[in-house]
Amino acid sequence: DQQVKQNSPSLSVQEGRISILNCDYTNSMFDYFLWYKKYPAEGPTFLISISSIKDKNEDGRFTVFLNKSAKHLSLHIVPSQPGDSAVYFCAASADQAGTALIFGKGTTLSVSS
Amino acid sequence: DAGVIQSPRHEVTEMGQEVTLRCKPISGHNSLFWYRQTMMRGLELLIYFNNNVPIDDSGMPEDRFSAKMPNASFSTLKIQPSEPRDSAVYFCASSFGPSQPQHFGDGTRLSIL
Numbered sequence: 125d126q127q128v129k130q131n132s133p134s135l136s137v138q139e140g141r142i143s144i145l146n147c148d149y150t151n152s153m154f155d156y157f158l159w160y161k162k163y164p165a166e167g168p169t170f171l172i173s174i175s176s177i178k179d180k181n182e183d184g185r186f187t188v189f190l191n192k193s194a195k196h197l198s199l200h201i202v203p204s205q206p207g208d209s210a211v212y213f214c215a216a217s218a219d220q221a222g223t224a225l226i227f228g229k230g231t232t233l234s235v236s237s
Numbered sequence: 238d239a240g241v242i243q244s245p246r247h248e249v250t251e252m253g254q255e256v257t258l259r260c261k262p263i264s265g266h267n268s269l270f271w272y273r274q275t276m277m278r279g280l281e282l283l284i285y286f287n288n289n290v291p292i293d294d295s296g297m298p299e300d301r302f303s304a305k306m307p308n309a310s311f312s313t314l315k316i317q318p319s320e321p322r323d324s325a326v327y328f329c330a331s332s333f334g335p336s337q338p339q340h341f342g343d344g345t346r347l348s349i350l
Contacts, residue, residue: 156336158338160341165343165344166343166344167241167328167330167341167342167343167344168280168328168341169341170338170339170340173338213279213280217335217336218336219336223335223336224268224270224282224285224292224293224335224336225282225335225336225339226282227272227279227280227282228279229278229279229280230279230280
């Protein structure tokens with residue numbers, strides 16, 4: 125039973141446009157959410173996070189939105205660049221309970237020039 | 238600034254052999270995680286340690302898998318005997334706490350023939 129779901133295995137976007145990656149979760153105890161980016165032959169790298177007390181967090185071209193009532197979060201990349209082509213993992217944890225992160229299966233983003 | 242170091246990067250061995258994967262976490266991190274990545278199941282948490290103590294090993298698939306953390310700077314994941322279905326990329330990650338952003342190594346690509 126997947127607690128963190130990324131229902132789109134892949135996404136293709138043109139350079140300069142917005143990329144929107146989606147993630148749904150089922151566990152209402154989750155209160156901390158993260159996005160990771162992974163290039164081939166490398167480990168995932170931390171990108172951006174958001175606590176459940178916020179509904180938006182922005183870092184440069186990357187913005188994460190959290191909708192707690194819908195148990196949904198999304199990562200927006202604006203503008204998208206070819207170097208953003210990678211696998212993006214959503215992860216969640218119950219920070220207050222000190223549980224480990226649970227990862228989604230990832231979405232492969234391809235940005236074409 | 239050294240990141241998480243995993244060795245070997247690649248391992249090819251025959252079915253039935255013992256395999257040992259090694260990990261050196263980032264100095265100062267007190268949580269260490271072992272993951273397995275496959276196409277079918279994505280990134281699965283196998284086990285994690287906090288202050289060198291195994292906290293959750295519910296993801297370890299079978300008794301053939303074992304993990305140790307004898308000190309704060311070293312951990313091993315052992316598979317004995319190995320089977321072809323163990324072929325995957327194995328990642329080690331470390332962090333300042335179980336639900337904090339994790340830093341990943343570049344993984345060990347394991348192929349069991």
